[in-house]
Amino acid sequence: MEPVEAAKQILASQFPNCDAALLGGSIARGEGTKTSDLDIIVFDRTLSSAYRESFIANGWPVEVFVHNFTSYKDFFASDCKRGRPSLPQLVVEGIVLKDMKGIIPVIKKEAQQLLEKGPEPWTKEMIQQKRYFITDVLDDFIGATKREDELFIANHLAGLVHEFVLRINNCWTGQSKWFMKTLRKYDEQFAVEFAAVFEEFYKTGAKEQVIAFVNGILDMYGGRLFEGFCIGKVEK
Incomplete structure (x- = not known):
């Protein structure tokens, strides 16, 4: 199954009530290989905390990074502190799979600004x-x-x-x-x-x-x- 279609079906079956989602990683960058997985970032405001999960679905290895509307900000901040922008990079390069509330452009802008600013300066x-x-x-x-x-x-x-x-x-x-x-x-x-x-x-x-x-x-x-x-x- 094509990656975007596979990701959308995964959302429909496992995260039907989420507010928004993106497909990021090497697939989104057009750099996928035979070992690439689907990196899906899910936003669901009803969640109490963030989590990460891996599984196989629709013939693909899948990693989901699931956040509410505040947890992703904490991860953005910790990425900036350690100097490795994993989540902001995923968000910026991500292909929109779902956006019920129109929040994806706002989150992408946040991530882009962080990437452009760079990590916290060393003392x-x-x-x-x-x-x-x-x-x-x-x-x-x-x-x-x-x-x-x-x-x-x-x-x-x-x-x-x-x-x-x-x-x-x-x-x-x-x-x-x-x-x-x-x-x-x-x-x-x-x-x-x-x-x-x-x-x-x-x-x-x-x-x-x-x-x-x-x-x-x-x-x-x-x-x-x-x-x-x-x-x-x-x-x-």
Whole structure:
């Protein structure tokens, strides 16, 4: 069954009294693959709280994100705080399946404004913490002698650097398939370099390019941080 028709039938059978609904995700973006599911955002003002549920229907794996008229705002706010706009992105790109009260344009506008504004800025203290943690993991990477350790330290390091560069430049972060998408949106050339230095390590085991790349990023924002770093200490 075609995705929009399948989604509409799911609404009719499982959420017949909902006020509004959208079909988001890779299907809505025209980027669906053979493993894509239907991401359906449901708005129902009678619900006491939000929930998420997964099931199979009409030949599709389905994920529903069900909200009342206030819970989605809480999720918008938490997404902004963590710097990863999952729900606002779903809403903005979503295909309208149902809109009994004409609320979808209002919610889409809210989501679009949040995406354009960007995540909550990091404080100076947060930037110092992130510099310290990257420094710590980079030292672990340099010192590691077992290939099995190097692989997973490199993966952790890539995630930290990805978050650091994007958040410090007021950009949204992303995981999994959104990792490179968010980097490219920030800076296409930087994204290419980022992927290339880690690919070189994964292919050959040579660490030099990754080390130089990470050091270069840290140097732009105060350099490595170890000496003098302190968190949680209460002065007497």
